Amino acid sequence: MAVSPQFGALERKIKSRSARIGIVGLGYVGLPLAVEFAQAGFRVVGIDVDERKVRSVNNGISHIEDVASDTLKPLVEDGLIRAQADYKGCGKLDAILIAVPTPLRKTKDPDISYIVASLDAIAPQVRAGQLIILESTTYPGTTDEVMRPVLEAGGLKVGRDIFLAFSPERVDPGNKLYQTKNTPKVVGGTTPSCTKAAALLYGQAIEHVHPVSSTQSAEMIKLLENTFRAVNIGLVNEIALMCEKLGLDVWEVIDGAATKPFGFMRFYPGPGIGGHCIPLDPHYLAWKLRTLNYSARFIELASEINGHMPEVVVRRASAMLNDAKKSVKGSKIFVLGVAYKKDTGDVRESPALDVIRLLQEEGATVSFHDPYSNAIRAEDGRIEKGVALTPRSLKAADLVLIITDHSVFDYAAIVKSARRVLDTRNATRGVTIGRGKIEKL
Numbered sequence: 001m002a003v004s005p006q007f008g009a010l011e012r013k014i015k016s017r018s019a020r021i022g023i024v025g026l027g028y029v030g031l032p033l034a035v036e037f038a039q040a041g042f043r044v045v046g047i048d049v050d051e052r053k054v055r056s057v058n059n060g061i062s063h064i065e066d067v068a069s070d071t072l073k074p075l076v077e078d079g080l081i082r083a084q085a086d087y088k089g090c091g092k093l094d095a096i097l098i099a100v101p102t103p104l105r106k107t108k109d110p111d112i113s114y115i116v117a118s119l120d121a122i123a124p125q126v127r128a129g130q131l132i133i134l135e136s137t138t139y140p141g142t143t144d145e146v147m148r149p150v151l152e153a154g155g156l157k158v159g160r161d162i163f164l165a166f167s168p169e170r171v172d173p174g175n176k177l178y179q180t181k182n183t184p185k186v187v188g189g190t191t192p193s194c195t196k197a198a199a200l201l202y203g204q205a206i207e208h209v210h211p212v213s214s215t216q217s218a219e220m221i222k223l224l225e226n227t228f229r230a231v232n233i234g235l236v237n238e239i240a241l242m243c244e245k246l247g248l249d250v251w252e253v254i255d256g257a258a259t260k261p262f263g264f265m266r267f268y269p270g271p272g273i274g275g276h277c278i279p280l281d282p283h284y285l286a287w288k289l290r291t292l293n294y295s296a297r298f299i300e301l302a303s304e305i306n307g308h309m310p311e312v313v314v315r316r317a318s319a320m321l322n323d324a325k326k327s328v329k330g331s332k333i334f335v336l337g338v339a340y341k342k343d344t345g346d347v348r349e350s351p352a353l354d355v356i357r358l359l360q361e362e363g364a365t366v367s368f369h370d371p372y373s374n375a376i377r378a379e380d381g382r383i384e385k386g387v388a389l390t391p392r393s394l395k396a397a398d399l400v401l402i403i404t405d406h407s408v409f410d411y412a413a414i415v416k417s418a419r420r421v422l423d424t425r426n427a428t429r430g431v432t433i434g435r436g437k438i439e440k441l
């Protein structure tokens with residue numbers, strides 16, 4: 001592969017770790033990445049439009065659970081990480097990694113406006129020798145079709161003067177075993193030298209880098225991973241509905257199937273899916289395929305089944321109250337856990353919010369407790385605050401509804417004090433006393 005002088009200069013800076021790295025978006029993805037590069041000895045500038053995050057990073061205080069302030073603070077004090085709320089000085093950076101949100105519009109179409117906004121701020125300052133990498137999850141084609149023309153508009157050519165790649169982030173919030181450093185990183189560049197430059201950069205801070213042939217392939221890899229999860233969760237949620245009809249315990253069925261040492265992988269049913277990835281990302285793929293007159297049937301079906309789960313929970317809650325000669329209207333329901341995932345405080349797209357709203361619409365008085373998230377925003381914008389988890393608050397409820405199976409909950413104590421429990425996560429599996437009060441999804 002013939003390399004341009006620009007590539008050679010960038011390569012030297014990366015290998016000597018004198019390359020200056022910019023990370024756009026200091027969220028769940030960007031901040032851990034900034035820490036990894038700083039720990040590898042690079043100077044990192046974090047750019048985030050949220051001034052509170054910028055201030056907090058500059059004070060060495062982490063706003064992300066997976067990044068300890070004790071880890072961040074010395075890096076800030078040593079001048080390896082600094083944050084700013086604007087794009088000043090972007091032209092001085094050698095590599096810019098973009099990790100901004102990629103939500104969906106109400107119509108479930110991709111909203112890449114955050115990528116476009118950051119690109120519009122970077123493009124006027126782009127200079128020869130820079131490496132730009134998109135990390136935000138998006139549909140195949142975004143890097144080459146949307147980013148490349150904007151970056152080349154000033155006359156610089158990707159692959160010769162500047163280098164462009166896509167590298168999906170795989171951060172799994174709360175995962176103690178796999179974090180940014182030891183999670184293999186897929187990298188696909190617009191040209192072979194783009195791939196090489198991006199792989200070289202990540203190789204300084206991340207243990208294993210997996211180069212692929214194009215940006216589109218790298219974009220698709222991320223969507224396969226998340227579609228795989230969404231579809232399998234949809235499947236197991238449907239199996240849960242089937243088990244309910246058949247009078248079977250879906251958790252026993254899953255445990256039994258999982259004794260097969262090959263060809264089966266556990267997925268669990270639950271009150272629905274949440275977070276920034278699984279409910280959203282597959283729709284990026286479905287949208288792209290719609291533009292090509294192809295219907296992504298598995299994605300649509302999984303989305304329908306998973307999206308229906310909060311209603312299933314409300315129906316089950318209503319049936320339990322009915323058995324006790326009570327109606328949902330006027331009942332007190334105590335929800336345990338509002339985060340979409342155990343041991344995190346992330347309530348983005350959390351099914352708990354739908355369950356709470358549906359129960360309130362039916363006239364229930366709903367309170368909640370989550371050790372990681374003390375407040376939620378209702379649909380009308382009101383902030384609802386959590387209440388303490390005490391024997392008294394449990395006893396006061398007609399129904400205790402376990403939505404998030406946080407490890408810190410004492411499930412035996414919860415069951416002991418509760419009048420009845422609907423457990424959507426099989427979190428009470430170890431509880432032996434009071435099982436008669438529990439119903440599982």
Ligand SMILES: NC(=O)c1ccc[n+]([C@@H]2O[C@H](COP(=O)([O-])OP(=O)(O)OC[C@H]3O[C@@H](n4cnc5c(N)ncnc54)[C@H](O)[C@@H]3O)[C@@H](O)[C@H]2O)c1
Pocket residue numbers: 024025026027028029030047048049050053099100101102114117118135136137138168169170171172173276277
């Ligand atoms: N959170 C995850 O578990 C996860 C995992 C893999 C991939 N991703 C993907 O990574 C991307 C980022 O996700 P996240 O969870 O880190 O989001 P986040 O909301 O935690 O962080 C994004 C940050 O970008 C900032 N921002 C928004 N617009 C900006 C702009 N124009 N310029 C500078 N900063 C801007 C926001 O203030 C925010 O701090 C998304 O595409 C997401 O799908 C997320």
